Amino acid sequence: MIKRWRFTLACAVLLGSCPALAQPLYKDPAQPVEKRVADLLARMTLEEKLGQMTQVAVSKLMSDGWGLGPLKGELLERYLVQRGIGSVLSGGGMGPVPNTPRAWAEMTNAIQRAAVEKGRLGIPLLYGVDAVHGHNNVVGATLYPHSLGLAATWNPALVEQVARRVGQELRATGTLWNFAPVADLGRDPRWGRFYETFGEDPLLAGSLVAATVRGLQAGRVAATLKHFTGYGQPLGGTDRSPAFLAPRTLQEVWLPPFRAGLEAGALTVMANSGSLNGVPVHASRYLLTDVLRGQMGFKGVVISDWNDIDKLVGDHKAAAGFADAVAMSINAGVDVYMVPMEVDRYLQTLKELVEAGRISRARVDEAAGRVLWLKFQLGLFERPYVEAAEAEKVVEAQRPLAKQAALESITLLENAAFTLPLTNVKTLLVTGPAATDKTMQMGGWSIDWQGKEGAKAPGATVLEGLQKGAPQGVKVAYADPKDARALAAAVRASDAVVVALGEKPYAENEGNNLTGELPAEQYKLLRDLKALGKPVVLVLLAGRPLAFPDDAWLVPKAILMAYLPGSEAGSALADVLFGRHNPSGRLPFTWPKLFGQVPFTYDRYPDIYPKAEPLYPFGYGLSYTDFTYRLQAARATANAVEVDVEVRNTGKRAGSDVVQLYTRFPPLGLLAPRERLVAFTKVNLEPGQTRTLKLTAPLDRFALVPGDVFSLELPRVLPGRYVLRVGEQTVGVEVR
Ligand code: GLC
Numbered sequence: 001m002i003k004r005w006r007f008t009l010a011c012a013v014l015l016g017s018c019p020a021l022a023q024p025l026y027k028d029p030a031q032p033v034e035k036r037v038a039d040l041l042a043r044m045t046l047e048e049k050l051g052q053m054t055q056v057a058v059s060k061l062m063s064d065g066w067g068l069g070p071l072k073g074e075l076l077e078r079y080l081v082q083r084g085i086g087s088v089l090s091g092g093g094m095g096p097v098p099n100t101p102r103a104w105a106e107m108t109n110a111i112q113r114a115a116v117e118k119g120r121l122g123i124p125l126l127y128g129v130d131a132v133h134g135h136n137n138v139v140g141a142t143l144y145p146h147s148l149g150l151a152a153t154w155n156p157a158l159v160e161q162v163a164r165r166v167g168q169e170l171r172a173t174g175t176l177w178n179f180a181p182v183a184d185l186g187r188d189p190r191w192g193r194f195y196e197t198f199g200e201d202p203l204l205a206g207s208l209v210a211a212t213v214r215g216l217q218a219g220r221v222a223a224t225l226k227h228f229t230g231y232g233q234p235l236g237g238t239d240r241s242p243a244f245l246a247p248r249t250l251q252e253v254w255l256p257p258f259r260a261g262l263e264a265g266a267l268t269v270m271a272n273s274g275s276l277n278g279v280p281v282h283a284s285r286y287l288l289t290d291v292l293r294g295q296m297g298f299k300g301v302v303i304s305d306w307n308d309i310d311k312l313v314g315d316h317k318a319a320a321g322f323a324d325a326v327a328m329s330i331n332a333g334v335d336v337y338m339v340p341m342e343v344d345r346y347l348q349t350l351k352e353l354v355e356a357g358r359i360s361r362a363r364v365d366e367a368a369g370r371v372l373w374l375k376f377q378l379g380l381f382e383r384p385y386v387e388a389a390e391a392e393k394v395v396e397a398q399r400p401l402a403k404q405a406a407l408e409s410i411t412l413l414e415n416a417a418f419t420l421p422l423t424n425v426k427t428l429l430v431t432g433p434a435a436t437d438k439t440m441q442m443g444g445w446s447i448d449w450q451g452k453e454g455a456k457a458p459g460a461t462v463l464e465g466l467q468k469g470a471p472q473g474v475k476v477a478y479a480d481p482k483d484a485r486a487l488a489a490a491v492r493a494s495d496a497v498v499v500a501l502g503e504k505p506y507a508e509n510e511g512n513n514l515t516g517e518l519p520a521e522q523y524k525l526l527r528d529l530k531a532l533g534k535p536v537v538l539v540l541l542a543g544r545p546l547a548f549p550d551d552a553w554l555v556p557k558a559i560l561m562a563y564l565p566g567s568e569a570g571s572a573l574a575d576v577l578f579g580r581h582n583p584s585g586r587l588p589f590t591w592p593k594l595f596g597q598v599p600f601t602y603d604r605y606p607d608i609y610p611k612a613e614p615l616y617p618f619g620y621g622l623s624y625t626d627f628t629y630r631l632q633a634a635r636a637t638a639n640a641v642e643v644d645v646e647v648r649n650t651g652k653r654a655g656s657d658v659v660q661l662y663t664r665f666p667p668l669g670l671l672a673p674r675e676r677l678v679a680f681t682k683v684n685l686e687p688g689q690t691r692t693l694k695l696t697a698p699l700d701r702f703a704l705v706p707g708d709v710f711s712l713e714l715p716r717v718l719p720g721r722y723v724l725r726v727g728e729q730t731v732g733v734e735v736r
Contacts, residue, residue, distance in 0.1 A: 163215025195543025199588025465570015
């Protein structure tokens with residue numbers, strides 16, 4: 001034993017005294033990350049640095065194309081060892097075959113082993129996915145409500161809890177880069193990505209973006225704020241159409257959710273595939289460097305969106321050739337190119353541009369250095385692998401949390417004659433396409449990109465949930481909406497009808513809907529049900545507000561908006577319909593009466609001529625109980641406005657309410673939003689209970705951009721007498 005000790009000591013002394021034999025500084029976790037990055041960069045060749053600036057799809061390592069299957073050794077060797085590609089992603093639906101949590105962990109471990117054990121410097125690889133409502137590429141992972149539904153909870157703590165849970169699942173499968181949250185706003189419901197947003201309001205969305213970043217990164221998974229910026233307002237509402245925003249709108253509306261995400265510590269940002277004011281964002285140095293880094297202080301990695309440097313040539317027709325596109329984009333501020341159309345051409349072009357001086361070596365060091373910094377931050381150099389055996393357990397169905405999120409999202413829009421909760425029903429008939437089609441409750445980005453395989457995710461259908469959740473003595477029957485005769489007979493034999501309507505799943509451009517309408521047969525079903533004379537409850541599973549002809553909309557006595565609730569749709573709806581849960585969801589968007597008016601948000605500038613009032617306003621939602629407010633006092637402090645509000649539950653049931661504080665602006669020499677949300681909080685009250693709440697609105701929420709038409713000034717608070725509103729009550733406050 002003594003001999004071994006002496007030998008070990010001798011080796012340590014020898015190694016310590018001989019730098020060439022000691023471990024390189026970048027491998028020493030005791031060293032500051034900045035030093036480790038500098039040391040590693042100094043050891044890297046130009047080619048190796050360019051490899052860190054490149055991300056390929058995992059299918060490249062399976063088929064060198066788009067086919068899925070086992071990883072191929074020669075492809076791992078070619079891309080990860082010879083070309084030193086720094087990160088790999090799964091586009092929607094790209095995963096191992098078979099698709100199980102364990103297979104995901106084994107896949108990322110195998111890819112990682114090639115990079116770490118065969119790469120010259122052993123730089124670990126970073127694996128990215130779009131886990132936008134759970135670890136949604138993985139069969140077996142619980143699917144949570146999509147962001148639009150999470151926004152309807154108005155509950156940042158819950159959203160953070162969901163993100164924390166998803167982060168644990170991502171970590172367990174070795175996928176440490178999540179291309180989420182979407183920090184774009186949902187201000188045009190025609191847009192195919194409306195449901196991926198946290199709604200139309202900068203404060204609500206920003207609060208939930210920040211909560212998601214905190215939750216994900218608590219598990220040492222990198223969050224990605226996407227898609228920077230102005231992506232959610234495409235002209236005409238169709239995905240990736242050009243967007244035009246006044247500088248003041250950019251500053252007052254579109255940047256705040258990104259700013260909130262950066263303040264929460266987001267490690268990465270993804271550029272918007274579209275264009276803003278005539279410039280493709282992937283070529284905009286103003287946005288990707290001057291604003292994002294200079295004004296907002298971002299220091300992390302900017303990744304492109306899919307193929308988007310190539311698209312500067314083909315789609316935007318802004319670059320004469322690929323080399324120009326690469327130079328434009330990298331010099332604008334893109335650090336990592338997600339999925340070049342041709343990897344070798346990209347790497348070769350990058351190298352030639354550096355050698356020709358069109359991209360500086362300093363810029364390469366900056367971009368590659370940010371990627372290395374990210375990998376050190378995530379602990380990848382110390383723990384590059386995951387325990388594959390653990391993955392199944394960690395990715396087990398997390399039903400309670402998913403159910404809580406679905407419950408708190410469900411929004412009660414109508415409840416004539418207190419149809420709900422269903423307490424006097426002995427036979428309930430369920431019908432409608434969304435009652436049995438699980439893909440409709442999951443939405444896009446569910447197992448595959450367009451959500452067509454969403455039924456593989458765990459969870460019951462709406463019908464199964466209602467059958468399982470029915471109280472003792474209540475029979476829940478089903479009738480196929482396509483069989484008019486059987487449906488009529490079943491309705492006659494029932495006391496009430498629940499009809500579940502909604503949208504088939506979609507993602508991105510495939511999801512544009514210029515009219516907000518559902519397929520005609522769904523409206524016909526409502527009319528047919530009206531003719532049968534039983535109380536109808538309409539449940540909507542959709543990723544946007546929808547347009548209904550009056551004669552269809554007026555059929556149901558009660559209407560619930562369930563958004564895209566995920567695995568626990570059925571059990572959550574059962575609790576709401578049968579009264580075990582009092583709905584507390586509040587709309588995170590304006591529900592237009594006329595789709596021809598969109599974009600039509602609550603914080604629009606004053607209407608010169610009256611416009612059709614929305615069907616339901618932003619922040620709207622009914623309850624099985626009632627709440628009253630008494631606005632007590634408002635005071636401006638040095639950096640906030642504080643308001644005391646007494647909230648009372650005047651009904652017979654416990655319930656949650658979302659208390660929302662809005663401001664109206666004084667005349668300031670320029671237009672101001674009709675109103676702006678400046679604070680909100682959620683409160684649970686027993687029947688008859690009263691609570692006085694203090695709402696605090698930091699002054700920056702009152703800020704506007706001063707100056708004339710194209711002012712580039714930053715927002716600031718313009719002094720004056722502001723009018724604050726909670727419910728129907730208002731109070732004035734002087735803001736300096
Ligand atoms: C898509 C989306 C983006 C996603 C990326 C990777 O084009 O625009 O949100 O993160 O590709 O799947």
